[in-house]
Amino acid sequence: MQHLAIVNGPNLNLLGVREPHIYGSETFEDYLAKLRTQFPEVDIEYYQSNVEGELINFLHGCMGKKQGIILNAGAYTHTSIALADAISAINVPVVEVHVSNVLAREDFRKTSFIAAKCVGSISGLGMRGYELAARWFVGSETLPKG
Numbered sequence: 782m783q784h785l786a787i788v789n790g791p792n793l794n795l796l797g798v799r800e801p802h803i804y805g806s807e808t809f810e811d812y813l814a815k816l817r818t819q820f821p822e823v824d825i826e827y828y829q830s831n832v833e834g835e836l837i838n839f840l841h842g843c844m845g846k847k848q849g850i851i852l853n854a855g856a857y858t859h860t861s862i863a864l865a866d867a868i869s870a871i872n873v874p875v876v877e878v879h880v881s882n883v884l885a886r887e888d889f890r891k892t893s894f895i896a897a898k899c900v901g902s903i904s905g906l907g908m909r910g911y912e913l914a915a916r917w918f919v920g921s922e923t924l925p926k927g
C-alpha cells in the first residue's frame with residue numbers, strides 16, 4: 782500500500798468558510814472523504830497546522846514513512862525559507878498545490894520559496910489539485926512502493 786500525506790498550512794482549516802469566491806464552499810474534510818474513496822489503495826494521512834514549525838516537524842516525520850507529500854503551504858509558500866529547507870532536507874518527493882491560481886492574484890503570491898524544492902506544482906485547479914497530485918504519485922514508477 783502506498784502512503785501519502787496531505788499537508789495544509791495556515792488558514793486552510795477554514796476552507797469552505799474562508800473567501801468562498803476564491804477557495805470555494807466545500808470544507809476540506811468533506812473533500813478529503815471523497816478523495817479517500819477515489820484512492821482506496823492509498824493510505825492518505827491528513828495534517829493541517831497554522832504554525833510554521835509544526836509543519837516542518839510533520840515534514841521531517843514523513844521521512845521513511847511516506848512515498849509522497851502533497852503540500853499546500855498557504856501563505857508560507859511566499860515567505861518561508863525554513864519550509865523550503867525542510868523540503869530539501871527530507872528524502873520524500875513533495876508536490877506543491879494551491880487551490881487558487883496564485884499567478885493570477887497579488888504580486889506577492891507570485892513568488893514561491895518552495896516551488897523549486899518540489900517535484901512539481903499545481904495551482905488554480907480548485908480542490909481537484911489535490912486529486913491530480915495524488916494521481917501523479919500513484920502513477921509514478923520512480924517511487925518506492927510501501
Ligand SMILES: O=C1C[C@@](O)(C(=O)O)C[C@@H](O)[C@@H]1O
Nearest residue numbers: 792853855856879880881890
Ligand atoms: O492561504 C493561501 C491559499 C493558497 O495556498 C491556495 O491554496 O490558493 C494561496 C496562498 O497565496 C494563500 O496564502
